[in-house]
Amino acid sequence: MFTRLAKICLLVVAGGIATASWAAVPAPPVNQNIGIPDGVFNDLERRNCWYCHASDRLTPDDLTEIGWTFDPPEIKPGIITNRHHGRIGQVIQDPTDAPFGTPGEVYECIACHVMEFNPDLGYFEVGKNFENCLNCHQQIPGQASVHHLTAPAQALNCQHCHGSLVDNPGDGHYIPTNRPPTSVTPRTSIGKGPNGEGACDFCHATGTDVTGRLIPGNDVNHHSTGIGQDGISGLGCNVCHDQMGTDWAIRKCQDCHGIKSIHNIQADSNNDGIITIGGEDPGFGHIGSSPEDCNGCHGGYLAASFMPAPFSGPVTPELAGLSQQSVTAGSTAAITITGTSFINEVLTFMGPMEIKSRARLTAPDGAVTELAPDTVSVSSMDVTLPATLSPGSYYLRVVKGRSESNPMPLVILPYVAIEGVSRTGNSLTVSGSGFGSYMNAVGSGTGITVAGAACTVDSWTDSEIVASCEETSCGGLAVESIFGSAYEEVSCN
Ligand code: HEC
Ligand code: HEC
Ligand code: HEC
Ligand code: HEC
Ligand code: HEC
Ligand code: HEC
Ligand code: HEC
Ligand code: HEC
Incomplete structure (x- = not known):
């Protein structure tokens, strides 16, 4: 199939590729609208x-x-x-x-x-x-950044934080290993196209971007994470390199930059909010304009005029913010999610078609809750969190087709409530929920008072506190837990 494409290409090449529309385009280096800004982060303070x-x-x-x-x-x-x-x-x-x-x-x-x-x-x-x-x-200053020493990064679960802008090595995504590279196969660098097209660094090269910031090269951006660098962990150079410098080199990169992820990276070029595959200005991603964008990687040898790229469709959505990142367990909560590309348009033979996102919540134990949006637009989505979520630190992602956005944290805080109070002499036993733990230090934000006077904590669990208070104390009892406060009237007789 690929050979056939390559042949058609040659015909089109004669028509002239690499038209001058590139002049209006800020690449290289590319813009920094999508994903993590390209750079070095291993010397953070x-x-x-x-x-x-x-x-x-x-x-x-x-x-x-x-x-x-x-x-x-x-x-x-x-x-x-x-x-x-x-x-x-x-x-x-x-x-x-x-x-x-x-x-x-x-x-x-x-x-x-x-x-x-x-x-x-x-x-x-x-x-x-x-x-x-x-x-x-x-972190290891100058060598490895804090995020890439974490367990998910070391397990090569790059999507955990980068979402579907990349694939994970070994997840079974398609890599065309069954055929040798052709003139259409992108190179990692030094493209073989007439103007140097046909490689990642045709656009992702070092230089000053539109905002005036210096963008390092791809070698620096990857090496500075510490992934696969000497003396950091068991991971080696072969995470990214096997046949460096050859036409085959890109296939190893496809462990993370497979056709599936590569062909779904696209920003909005004209700020109309909607990303139209094949219908954006060239230079804002990989599939905005066919054949201009295609040529950057495929060297100008692909007969790509108006041809959709295989696997393209759900442009990888990006999450920018949540209206609330902490909610209390036990009741429903409405959340507004903002970002880009929650809906995108694909041009089909039947005309434009819309693909819409939903939201996905991942619990600390990995359990997944799908959230159907109440409303969704290209840049915003309203969802209702169910009351049944147990407390903990969750990740929220926007999902469109096979594509997942970057994660944003969402914490479900325990509901702090007093259910009962009993007294024996000067000992008060308070039962309830969401008390968390106690730290016997000034400024800890945890403690128990009756009528404003502090009690001495004898024991403290998430559901029961035993404290010594004045035998005669009565009135307003307050439990201050790390998750919030609860009050109860203690009768005076
Ligand atoms: C725990 C979250 C997390 C995981 C997992 C993770 N990254 Fe990152 N990555 C980040 C963050 C945050 C940054 C920016 C700060 C930094 O580098 O520490 C980043 C930056 C990068 C950069 C440089 C920025 C850029 O766009 O060029 C590269 C390259 C990169 N990561 C590669 C990887 C690879 C490869 C993996 C999987 C082996 C991976 N990351 C896994 C969070 C993560
Ligand atoms: C360029 C932006 C950026 C900077 C700077 C940054 N972080 Fe992060 N960090 C992220 C993102 C994005 C994630 C993934 C989503 C999340 O967990 O919030 C993350 C995740 C993490 C995680 C969770 C790792 C896991 O196992 O899931 C830790 C821990 C962390 N960051 C610590 C730090 C520390 C410490 C620093 C400063 C040395 C730092 N971060 C600086 C963006 C950043
Ligand atoms: C035709 C120019 C062009 C070529 C060639 C190109 N890219 Fe891109 N790429 C872009 C643009 C434009 C963006 C969007 C940048 C932005 O706004 O953040 C992008 C974004 C990305 C992103 C997500 C954002 C980021 O900065 O990490 C990845 C990953 C990526 N490209 C990988 C590759 C790989 C791998 C190659 C080589 C196989 C490649 N690109 C070749 C233009 C290109
Ligand atoms: C996480 C991916 C990754 C890992 C792991 C990695 N590299 Fe690279 N390396 C890259 C990328 C991306 C480039 C740029 C490729 C290009 O444009 O041709 C690169 C380029 C290079 C280059 C040529 C460019 C230059 O002059 O720096 C050398 C040499 C190199 N790497 C050596 C190594 C060695 C040695 C190791 C192991 C200690 C290693 N790399 C591990 C991603 C990686
Ligand atoms: C183990 C996974 C992994 C491998 C293998 C890998 N990369 Fe990347 N690459 C990433 C991640 C993660 C990012 C950052 C995505 C983001 O910005 O969120 C990235 C970003 C990029 C970008 C966008 C520009 C930048 O520097 O951020 C280019 C270009 C790129 N990689 C080229 C390569 C090339 C060439 C190779 C092979 C030599 C390679 N990558 C191998 C994970 C990988
Ligand atoms: C960022 C780089 C990049 C851009 C831009 C890009 N592609 Fe690709 N494409 C690839 C890579 C990498 C492969 C795998 C090539 C290989 O390994 O031989 C590929 C493969 C293909 C294939 C062959 C698929 C198969 O089954 O093997 C077609 C067809 C294709 N691309 C069309 C397009 C079209 C059309 C566009 C523009 C709308 C486009 N590509 C834009 C990187 C890119
Ligand atoms: C006193 C030690 C300590 C300090 C200081 C600290 N952390 Fe953490 N952090 C932890 C522990 C412990 C975890 C839970 C994971 C673990 O056990 O390794 C964690 C987890 C995280 C997570 C993942 C949380 C989640 O959602 O599950 C992020 C993100 C993070 N830290 C970022 C930061 C940032 C940013 C700072 C500085 C403002 C910081 N940490 C300061 C100890 C610390
Ligand atoms: C997993 C590690 C971890 C545990 C367990 C933990 N804390 Fe913290 N705590 C932190 C970190 C990290 C910060 C600082 C976060 C920041 O800078 O944004 C913090 C901040 C605080 C602060 C300062 C708040 C502020 O806004 O300045 C207090 C007080 C505190 N913790 C009390 C407690 C008490 C009491 C408990 C037990 C009920 C507790 N913490 C359990 C990691 C932890």
């Missing part, structure tokens, strides 16, 4: 983590300093605290970044936190070790 994980803590000066002058993937500020606290009561993973936690046991405050005695004031305070992300999450 604490404030850089907040750039993506809690962006409100950054000032414009920080941005200049780290050279990022465009919007990062949006992750709601503050969510990061909830994501950690959402682990309380769950089993500690193996391996774990918890500095004082033992895998297999349950996360408590002191798996992560330290209590420090303040001799001047005579009480314990919450130590400051939690302030620097890199106290617990490792």
